[in-house]
Amino acid sequence: MFIYLDNAATTKPCEAAVSAAVSAMTENFGNPSSLHRCGLDAQLGMDRARKIIADSLGANSENIFFTSGATESNNLAIRGASAAYGKKRRKIVASSVEHASVDETLSSLENQGFEVIRISPRADGRFYSEDFLSACDEQTVLLTMMYVNNETGYILPVKETFSAVKRNFPDIITHSDCVQAYMKLKFKSSALNADLISVSGHKVHGPKGIGVLYIKKGVRILPILTGGKQEKGIRSGTENVPMICAFGAAVELLQSTITERFAAVSELRSLLMSELSEIDGVTANSPEDGSPYIANISAAGKRSEIMLHYLESRGVYVSSGSACSKGQQSGVLGEFGIKGKSADSALRISMTAETTKEEIRYFAAALKDGIEKLRG
Ligand code: PMP
Numbered sequence: 001m002f003i004y005l006d007n008a009a010t011t012k013p014c015e016a017a018v019s020a021a022v023s024a025m026t027e028n029f030g031n032p033s034s035l036h037r038c039g040l041d042a043q044l045g046m047d048r049a050r051k052i053i054a055d056s057l058g059a060n061s062e063n064i065f066f067t068s069g070a071t072e073s074n075n076l077a078i079r080g081a082s083a084a085y086g087k088k089r090r091k092i093v094a095s096s097v098e099h100a101s102v103d104e105t106l107s108s109l110e111n112q113g114f115e116v117i118r119i120s121p122r123a124d125g126r127f128y129s130e131d132f133l134s135a136c137d138e139q140t141v142l143l144t145m146m147y148v149n150n151e152t153g154y155i156l157p158v159k160e161t162f163s164a165v166k167r168n169f170p171d172i173i174t175h176s177d178c179v180q181a182y183m184k185l186k187f188k189s190s191a192l193n194a195d196l197i198s199v200s201g202h203k204v205h206g207p208k209g210i211g212v213l214y215i216k217k218g219v220r221i222l223p224i225l226t227g228g229k230q231e232k233g234i235r236s237g238t239e240n241v242p243m244i245c246a247f248g249a250a251v252e253l254l255q256s257t258i259t260e261r262f263a264a265v266s267e268l269r270s271l272l273m274s275e276l277s278e279i280d281g282v283t284a285n286s287p288e289d290g291s292p293y294i295a296n297i298s299a300a301g302k303r304s305e306i307m308l309h310y311l312e313s314r315g316v317y318v319s320s321g322s323a324c325s326k327g328q329q330s331g332v333l334g335e336f337g338i339k340g341k342s343a344d345s346a347l348r349i350s351m352t353a354e355t356t357k358e359e360i361r362y363f364a365a366a367l368k369d370g371i372e373k374l375r376g
Helices: 015-026 037-056 070-085 100-111 129-135 158-168 241-277 304-313 331-335 340-344 357-373
Strands: 064-067 091-095 115-119 140-144 173-177 196-200 211-215 282-284 294-299 346-350
Touching: 015 241, 037 064, 037 241, 064 070, 070 100, 070 140, 070 173, 070 196, 070 211, 091 100, 091 129, 100 115, 115 129, 129 158, 140 158, 158 173, 241 282, 241 294, 241 357, 294 340, 294 357, 304 346, 304 357, 331 340, 340 346
Parallel strands: 091 115, 091 140, 140 173, 173 196
Antiparallel strands: 064 211, 196 211, 282 294, 294 346
16 A cells, blocks of 8 residues: 655656656756757757746746755745845845745844744734735835745735735835645736745656746846856756756646646545544644645644554555654644644645545545554
């Protein structure tokens, strides 16, 4: 039995991605900076992927910058924009539920003298655009807000917030970590009103170690790395052509099926919640109107890690809170009001359109057995 329900941590690369990577490592292995034919071919492969990813964000190829993943995209966006625009404006506004690659970057800027205001959800567990707007002022350089929270699937009001803020403070740079929304929710960079968008390959059936930072035309970013000035000097270092081509191939496959996959996963999620509602003590931590791809639940006070390994012994792979936090107690769940025993027993189940109803039923049955068998 092998039931993989940890797709928010990483997804299995699709065949198209694997073969694009293999071909760029075996046949088309040139350095895109080389002036000869091999370089040009590598460049063309990369251009093709760049165009696919640009189209998927409603952007132009010139707005797409390849990085080593969303961690780097987030660092580049936040550090790069703060360095470019933050000489006089020293305030940054963010949500309190950002991924560590955003939150820790903000902490590091705090140490450099920036003031960071982290907006929490209200008592109802929801974010309100007014709260972000009222924290912004003429001193604010950057507003960063993830689109879909990776632990609960909660969808933040990015569109409303960014447009309200841009209307009142057009100079504030807006950045969204769209890792868990990309290829799952339909969105375009312009509709989001985002100047900067981070996405990652391995969450969308592409490979690990490749990401993109979308930079709106006219927005300035100072690079973190100095070197050979690849990616127009924004990200020096020989481009990871195999992973770039693979990322492009994965996006090409997924982008025409966002609506269908959303519907299929919504159905799986409904089945999951209805199966779980039959089990004593299981509670839902994710909002009903969140991303259907992620369901966070608390399993009757049984410690997450113990339950996770029990489920593993039954062939089911889930995550405790966020896989990125490597078992550390998540502060993000607390922000959403999930605390104490509920947080200690939180599990994250994350699906893809390939997940089957049988797999969901099997998981629910295994969880029920675990709750009966395991001590608290
Ligand atoms: N942001 C979010 C919301 C994520 O879920 C992740 C992956 N856990 C990242 C950023 C980091 O992405 P990467 O693994 O590509 O560095």
